[in-house]
Amino acid sequence: DAKTTQPNSMESNEEEPVHLPCNHSTISGTDYIHWYRQLPSQGPEYVIHGLTSNVNNRMASLAIAEDRKSSTLILHRATLRDAAVYYCILRNTDKLIFGTGTRLQVFP
Amino acid sequence: DAGVIQSPRHEVTEMGQEVTLRCKPISGHNSLFWYRQTMMRGLELLIYFNNNVPIDDSGMPEDRFSAKMPNASFSTLKIQPSEPRDSAVYFCASRQTGSSVDYGYTFGSGTRLTVV
Numbered sequence: 001d002a003k004t005t006q007p008n009s010m011e012s013n014e015e016e017p018v019h020l021p022c023n024h025s026t027i028s029g030t031d032y033i034h035w036y037r038q039l040p041s042q043g044p045e046y047v048i049h050g051l052t053s054n055v056n057n058r059m060a061s062l063a064i065a066e067d068r069k070s071s072t073l074i075l076h077r078a079t080l081r082d083a084a085v086y087y088c089i090l091r092n093t094d095k096l097i098f099g100t101g102t103r104l105q106v107f108p
Numbered sequence: 109d110a111g112v113i114q115s116p117r118h119e120v121t122e123m124g125q126e127v128t129l130r131c132k133p134i135s136g137h138n139s140l141f142w143y144r145q146t147m148m149r150g151l152e153l154l155i156y157f158n159n160n161v162p163i164d165d166s167g168m169p170e171d172r173f174s175a176k177m178p179n180a181s182f183s184t185l186k187i188q189p190s191e192p193r194d195s196a197v198y199f200c201a202s203r204q205t206g207s208s209v210d211y212g213y214t215f216g217s218g219t220r221l222t223v224v
Contacts, residue, residue, distance in 0.1 A: 034212070043112075043199045044151070046212030094139060094205060095164065096213055098151035 004088045009103045012078045020073040020102055022088030027068050031090040035062065035073050036098075039084045044098070047073065047086070078106045112216035114200050120222045126188040129219045132181055133202030141213065142175055142185050143199040151199070157183065158205065190223045197221070 005023040012018045024033070035047040048055055048062045050071075055062040061074040075082055087101040113132040121127050133140050141156040155165040157177045165175070172191070177183040187194055201215040 032210075036212075043201070043215030043218050044213075045215065049210065049212065094156060094158065094203075095153060096141070096201075097153060098143075100150055 004090060004099055006086075006088050006099065006102045008100070009105065011105045011107065012075075014080060014106055014108050015077050018075040018078045018082070018104065018106075020075070020086050020088075020104065021070065022072070023070045024088070024090055025069045027090055028092065030092040032092065033062065033064060033068075033071050034089045034091050034096070035060070036087045036089065036096075037082075037084040038087070038101070039081075044087065049091075078104075080106050080108065082106055112200055112202050112214050114198075114216035114219050116219060117217065118220045118222075120224065121190055123191055123223055124189045125223075126186065127190045127194075127221060127223075129185040129198050129200075129221070131183045131185070131200030131216060133183070133200070134204075134214055135181065137202035137204045137214070138180070139203045139205045140177060140183050141201040141203070142183070143201065143215075144196045145199065145218075146196045154185070187221075190221075192223045195221055195223050 032049050032051050034049040036044040037047050038044045048057055048060050050062045063072045083106045085101040085103050087098050115130045139158050142154040143151050145151045154167040155175045160177045175185045197218045197220050199215050199218045201213045203213045
């Protein structure tokens, strides 16, 4: 599985936008970029995924670089409930392999 | 939809005892995954099933661990005998494969296992 690199932690203030980066320089043409998050004491939760084009849903936006070697998860207005560990994962098979993720802290 | 249901939520057992964790996937999902999470190793994929058939068990730590999926609505992960190093949170997840729309994996709330 191709590897992703994320910052260990990030901080944000409530109601501000948050940009969570992910580097995946060894991505292959068939790898989808998936984002999951894990709130405290809960199982991981699907956030968004994409292949080449930017994607939006009710939770977040995913911006994918033109060369696909990096991507950014965008939370448009952070809330306290968005404090979690965010995982960027490359997937081209049935297997979802988690890295260490980015721990996002949100301050009031 | 009740989501992926795992039981028990918490389990405390003595070293050497048999432990059985249970999972009910979302109805209609045909893939099921077992994960283990610890502070040291993070989230590890143990085994997954497609259409009730084990596809990849390369993540199962050793022969003390076994998993079954007798039907589409039930799976078990068994540890026999249990050891203190098996203490972790065990997650079950399910997914519908083969669909034109990918809704991702849905995880259960986990079973926190403590082996003393």
